Amino acid sequence: MTVLVLTSEQDVTADMVVAQLHELGVPLVRFDPGDLPGDVALSAEYVRGEFRGYLSTGGRVASVEAMRSVWIRRPGEAAAHAPEPSAWLTDESGHALYGMLDSTAARWMNHPSAAARARRKPWQMRLAHRSGFPVPATLVTTYPAMARKFAEQYRHVVVKSVSGKSPGDPPMALPTTLVPPDADFSGVAAAPTLLQRYIAKSADIRLTSVGCTHLAARKTAEAGQVDGRFGETGHTWEPVDVPAPVARAVERYKKEAELAYGAFDFAEDADGTWWFLECNQGGQFGFVELETGQPIARTVAEWLAAEPTA
Amino acid sequence: MTVLVLTSEQDVTADMVVAQLHELGVPLVRFDPGDLPGDVALSAEYVRGEFRGYLSTGGRVASVEAMRSVWIRRPGEAAAHAPEPSAWLTDESGHALYGMLDSTAARWMNHPSAAARARRKPWQMRLAHRSGFPVPATLVTTYPAMARKFAEQYRHVVVKSVSGKSPGDPPMALPTTLVPPDADFSGVAAAPTLLQRYIAKSADIRLTSVGCTHLAARKTAEAGQVDGRFGETGHTWEPVDVPAPVARAVERYKKEAELAYGAFDFAEDADGTWWFLECNQGGQFGFVELETGQPIARTVAEWLAAEPTA
Numbered sequence: 114m115t116v117l118v119l120t121s122e123q124d125v126t127a128d129m130v131v132a133q134l135h136e137l138g139v140p141l142v143r144f145d146p147g148d149l150p151g152d153v154a155l156s157a158e159y160v161r162g163e164f165r166g167y168l169s170t171g172g173r174v175a176s177v178e179a180m181r182s183v184w185i186r187r188p189g190e191a192a193a194h195a196p197e198p199s200a201w202l203t204d205e206s207g208h209a210l211y212g213m214l215d216s217t218a219a220r221w222m223n224h225p226s227a228a229a230r231a232r233r234k235p236w237q238m239r240l241a242h243r244s245g246f247p248v249p250a251t252l253v254t255t256y257p258a259m260a261r262k263f264a265e266q267y268r269h270v271v272v273k274s275v276s277g278k279s280p281g282d283p284p285m286a287l288p289t290t291l292v293p294p295d296a297d298f299s300g301v302a303a304a305p306t307l308l309q310r311y312i313a314k315s316a317d318i319r320l321t322s323v324g325c326t327h328l329a330a331r332k333t334a335e336a337g338q339v340d341g342r343f344g345e346t347g348h349t350w351e352p353v354d355v356p357a358p359v360a361r362a363v364e365r366y367k368k369e370a371e372l373a374y375g376a377f378d379f380a381e382d383a384d385g386t387w388w389f390l391e392c393n394q395g396g397q398f399g400f401v402e403l404e405t406g407q408p409i410a411r412t413v414a415e416w417l418a419a420e421p422t423a
Numbered sequence: 424m425t426v427l428v429l430t431s432e433q434d435v436t437a438d439m440v441v442a443q444l445h446e447l448g449v450p451l452v453r454f455d456p457g458d459l460p461g462d463v464a465l466s467a468e469y470v471r472g473e474f475r476g477y478l479s480t481g482g483r484v485a486s487v488e489a490m491r492s493v494w495i496r497r498p499g500e501a502a503a504h505a506p507e508p509s510a511w512l513t514d515e516s517g518h519a520l521y522g523m524l525d526s527t528a529a530r531w532m533n534h535p536s537a538a539a540r541a542r543r544k545p546w547q548m549r550l551a552h553r554s555g556f557p558v559p560a561t562l563v564t565t566y567p568a569m570a571r572k573f574a575e576q577y578r579h580v581v582v583k584s585v586s587g588k589s590p591g592d593p594p595m596a597l598p599t600t601l602v603p604p605d606a607d608f609s610g611v612a613a614a615p616t617l618l619q620r621y622i623a624k625s626a627d628i629r630l631t632s633v634g635c636t637h638l639a640a641r642k643t644a645e646a647g648q649v650d651g652r653f654g655e656t657g658h659t660w661e662p663v664d665v666p667a668p669v670a671r672a673v674e675r676y677k678k679e680a681e682l683a684y685g686a687f688d689f690a691e692d693a694d695g696t697w698w699f700l701e702c703n704q705g706g707q708f709g710f711v712e713l714e715t716g717q718p719i720a721r722t723v724a725e726w727l728a729a730e731p732t733a
Binding site for chain 2: 149150154155156157158159160161162163164166192195196201202204205206207208209210211212213215216226229230232233234235236238239242243248250251252253254255256259263274275276277302303304305307
């Protein structure tokens with residue numbers, strides 16, 4: 114039984130997990146879907162409702178039926194490295210690869226369909242609420258007047274990306290930004306804008322959930338600090354216990370979202386409440402593991418290596 | 424309660440359904456997501472787990488909570504008509520629109536997540552088999568030798584698109600094509616190729632399934648004809664009864680695929696068996712309605728207009 118790791122060549126987080134899989138002695142195949150077709154080849158025949166076949170790369174061949182699990186760690190787009198790349202070839206290659214894998218019993222961390230859905234901020238907020246997390250008031254609008262009214266009502270609001278992506282090519286790192294109530298909101302008409310009530314926080318919380326294991330870390334925030342993920346704050350990430358109601362909400366959220374992995378960001382307020390900010394289904398964990406010593410890569414590797422439950 | 428029709432300006436099939444909705448006296452809002460932001464505006468505030476807000480276009484305003492149903496009929500990409508279009512603006516606008524609609528109780532024909540998944544040919548074949556349809560043997564491969572072996576084994580095979588799309592920009596209409604066993608298969612290494620056993624057919628069958636209504640049409644095939652969808656064959660589409668086992672398989676397929684609408688293509692062989700070729704979740708129906716007189720547009724309109732079941 115083989116673990117399949119789909120990732121781009123240069124990913125450090127992937128390297129951490131692959132090292133752990135080697136330690137566990139689990140056979141694995143790692144490649145970038147950008148190399149299909151080319152360095153990666155596949156062949157699968159549909160026989161009575163199942164695809165039987167194999168994937169081949171770098172002289173290794175893995176049977177499709179023997180896939181234990183698939184780890185999606187920021188893979189390239191299918192056929193990205195083809196001699197004559199095209200949107201059509203990317204579609205054909207992606208459908209061939211993922212369609213073939215979809216017809217196996219392999220467990221996914223995370224399945225591409227679940228991952229795509231889980232990126233939507235409005236969807237996240239609704240699910241977070243239903244899962245039992247406190248969620249700050251939020252507005253999505255193209256009306257400058259509605260944006261201004263929301264900012265006046267809550268006084269302290271932040272602006273965020275609706276899609277969870279950053280603008281620009283290459284993307285700009287876009288820290289969450291505090292917006293004063295007297296800001297010029299006329300630009301709202303040019304792009305749907307997400308405004309959220311700002312939570313005055315005593316700490317940032319990052320909870321990394323891998324299967325049934327939830328590892329949380331806490332980083333003290335300076336007064337008035339908005340986004341602690343960027344820049345030097347003089348504080349480091351330290352392990353923190355996960356309150357039982359939070360663990361239950363995380364489990365409800367991941368079950369409904371069909372996610373095996375999620376990186377949850379919370380703002381801890383002065384009362385110690387953890388406010389849901391977002392769940393990044395493909396979130397980095399290297400920086401937390403390095404500062405806290407929490408064995409996240411090991412936990413991911415163990416999840417991928419686990420025998421299927423019958 | 425309002426019906427929302429998301430479509431591009433020029434779609435004739437959309438016009439047919441909109442005319443029926445007008446006849447039924449159902450309030451509706453129709454726009455192209457390409458006009459958001461711009462001619463289309465939206466605003467939604469997240470309050471205790473639900474989005475409350477409205478969509479506005481052409482002087483009409485519809486409350487988001489009062490959406491009865493959403494019909495997706497080949498809509499443009501969000502923000503496609505913005506003064507400065509970008510992939511980022513498309514993402515932001517699409518997530519705002521669909522994320523907001525996702526948090527309502529509206530019924531979808533079809534939901535974008537289900538639609539995206541339902542396009543994958545390998546996924547379709549596996550589900551078709553499990554639903555009870557006969558499915559021809561199929562190969563997806565990048566190995567020229569495997570393609571040659573498959574063609575030699577079945578003698579008559581056809582080549583199809585894996586993703587269900589056509590190559591080129593603008594797309595070429597790509598009829599399904601018979602491949603001789605002695606063909607040059609070397610090009611298979613350059614793009615994953617889908618080969619399927621050719622079913623010698625006496626007729627093409629198009630079954631249009633709308634909710635619980637299944638309307639089938641039959642078009643006699645000439646001996647050796649491969650794809651009856653293109654060109655003049657001297658035969659026209661005529662209504663045909665749906666065999667009970669086919670109706671049950673259609674219902675299982677659509678339930679599992681979470682589709683409210685599907686256009687199923689079958690090949691009828693000399694024994695009268697309907698072989699599953701594909702299910703197009705966004706398939707045209709205008710040409711069948713015009714030749715057969717089957718009330719497909721009316722059935723779609725009635726499904727969209729139905730009161731939600733509590």
